[in-house]
Amino acid sequence: MNVTRGFTGRPRVAGPHLPPGQYDAGDDWPVLSAEVTPELAAADWTFRIDGLVAEPRTWTWDEAHALPGSVYEGDIHCVTSWSKFGVRFGGVSLDAFLDLVRPEATATHAVAYSHTGYTANLPLADLTGGRAWIAFTYGGEPLPAEHGGPARLLVPHLYFWKSAKWIAGLRILDHDEPGFWEQNGYHARGNPWEEQRYSGD
Amino acid sequence: MTSQPFVPPTRFAVPGRIAVGEGTASVWQTATLTEIRRETPRAATFRFAVPDWAGHLPGQHLMLRLTARDGYVAQRHYSIASPPDDAGHIELTLDHVEGGEVSGWFHTVARPGDEVRVRGPLSGFFAWPGDRPALLLGAGSGVVPLMSMVRHHRARGLDVPLRLLVSARGPRELIYADEYGAETTPVFTRGAPEGVPVGRMSAAHVAPLLADAPPGGWEAYVCGSNGFAEHASRLLVAAGQPVDRIRIERFG
Numbered sequence: 001m002n003v004t005r006g007f008t009g010r011p012r013v014a015g016p017h018l019p020p021g022q023y024d025a026g027d028d029w030p031v032l033s034a035e036v037t038p039e040l041a042a043a044d045w046t047f048r049i050d051g052l053v054a055e056p057r058t059w060t061w062d063e064a065h066a067l068p069g070s071v072y073e074g075d076i077h078c079v080t081s082w083s084k085f086g087v088r089f090g091g092v093s094l095d096a097f098l099d100l101v102r103p104e105a106t107a108t109h110a111v112a113y114s115h116t117g118y119t120a121n122l123p124l125a126d127l128t129g130g131r132a133w134i135a136f137t138y139g140g141e142p143l144p145a146e147h148g149g150p151a152r153l154l155v156p157h158l159y160f161w162k163s164a165k166w167i168a169g170l171r172i173l174d175h176d177e178p179g180f181w182e183q184n185g186y187h188a189r190g191n192p193w194e195e196q197r198y199s200g201d
Numbered sequence: 202m203t204s205q206p207f208v209p210p211t212r213f214a215v216p217g218r219i220a221v222g223e224g225t226a227s228v229w230q231t232a233t234l235t236e237i238r239r240e241t242p243r244a245a246t247f248r249f250a251v252p253d254w255a256g257h258l259p260g261q262h263l264m265l266r267l268t269a270r271d272g273y274v275a276q277r278h279y280s281i282a283s284p285p286d287d288a289g290h291i292e293l294t295l296d297h298v299e300g301g302e303v304s305g306w307f308h309t310v311a312r313p314g315d316e317v318r319v320r321g322p323l324s325g326f327f328a329w330p331g332d333r334p335a336l337l338l339g340a341g342s343g344v345v346p347l348m349s350m351v352r353h354h355r356a357r358g359l360d361v362p363l364r365l366l367v368s369a370r371g372p373r374e375l376i377y378a379d380e381y382g383a384e385t386t387p388v389f390t391r392g393a394p395e396g397v398p399v400g401r402m403s404a405a406h407v408a409p410l411l412a413d414a415p416p417g418g419w420e421a422y423v424c425g426s427n428g429f430a431e432h433a434s435r436l437l438v439a440a441g442q443p444v445d446r447i448r449i450e451r452f453g
Contacts (some may be wrong), residue, residue, distance in 0.1 A: 002231065002318055004267040006310040009275050010302045021266075021276045023302075030453025031427040034326055036434045036444045051207075080453060081276045111207050117445070119207075146431065171207050184324045185226055197264075198323065200227030 017075055018083055019192035025082035031146045032080060033165060035116050040166055042150040047134060051172035054102035061150070064134060067092045072133055072156060077192040079159040089154050091135035094127050106174045112153050115166040119179035121188065122155065122162055124172065131157055134167060159190035226323050229266065234315045235290065240376045244342055246282060246294045247307060251319065254291060257281055258328040259349035260422065263321030267303055277303045280346035281322065284353035294376060296342045327422065327450045331359050336410055336419035338433045340368035343425030346450065348377050351384060362415045368402050368429065404436055411440040424450040
């Protein structure tokens with residue numbers, strides 16, 4: 001252990017909720033998009049799933065909202081080291097979308113892409129089983145544009161760069177393909193509990 | 202499925218500028234503080250000896266870790282202020298953030314000889330290899346990675362056009378004030394010397410640079426708070442800069 005002389009740090013947070021190397025951002029919710037925030041109206045938003053699926057499909061805003069609603073209440077973790085506790089997103093479970101397109105048996109991964117062209121790769125197993133959502137609201141209000149509104153992917157058990165803002169679609173694949181940050185040196189999976197920040201972690 | 206990589210039907214977000222090697226980012230190294238220089242009342246530059254530093258490009262950042270006696274660690278990402286060189290040293294310029302556990306340690310406890318841990322350089326997205334004409338917009342300590350680009354441009358005597366618009370509350374808060382040359386236009390938001398206008402960065406600053414763009418256009422780099430990044434990127438888009446040639450790094 002390389003102790004830093006004279007460093008004490010913040011009061012320690014009790015409990016198991018802070019992954020290694022993270023700190024509690026409190027009320028802050030930093031915005032870290034690398035691109036220009038798009039002007040994307042709900043009426044112009046669409047979400048598509050294709051690739052290795054039985055029935056590729058595109059949903060409009062109204063069609064997506066016709067699916068059963070689902071809420072995530074819990075924590076989110078950013079690779080830049082902040083975590084945010086007790087957030088509440090409303091949307092639709094990704095399972096509801098995937099059940100309708102029916103991924104092939106050979107499907108193993110997905111590339112999530114945004115209306116800006118941003119991409120993030122994810123194992124299919126991280127997108128199913130009630131662990132991923134298309135989120136429309138935050139704290140009961142429409143998701144602000146700078147946080148990915150009108151709709152973002154939400155995969156809260158992974159570092160938040162995987163939760164692509166302004167989500168436009170998923171391409172289902174039988175292999176892993178690095179997304180935007182993953183091509184820039186970030187970890188392929190990004191599990192905060194194993195501190196998978198960068199390639200090689 | 203074909204073996205071609207998937208390209209989304211949406212317009213692609215700005216690709217990274219350099220290939221990022223695996224490995225260097227995963228190694229924690231000791232960085233020894235060798236010098237502290239005050240820049241403004243709130244910001245100071247910290248120079249470190251990192252003998253095995255792999256080298257970086259202007260615009261890249263690193264992750265820095267402090268460890269308390271009980272094993273508690275605090276990690277932050279910081280942009281690198283110094284240009285690439287072979288000196289085995291790197292410099293960071295840090296604001297003293299209200300209540301910041303890491304910046305607070307740097308500004309009140311740190312002294313030459315202290316050791317911290319770093320890993321990097323990280324991310325090729327905001328890197329500028331010195332190849333394309335670059336238009337840099339920064340505010341506050343958001344100027345830090347941009348200054349690495351300016352210094353690189355100067356140190357290598359590059360011909361490629363480079364312009365910097367840097368926003369600060371006033372002359373006293375302008376980081377690196379003595380280093381700027383003809384490439385830089387400071388914008389003062391709260392107070393300025395006699396005869397210098399006061400106000401937010403505006404189309405009047407950005408549009409002339411876009412109108413006078415070099416052949417092939419500018420690669421734009423924006424760094425600062427989220428509020429500044431949103432404002433500055435909208436100014437760029439309004440002035441005709443393509444969205445896929447705007448790279449943004451926001452504090453957080």
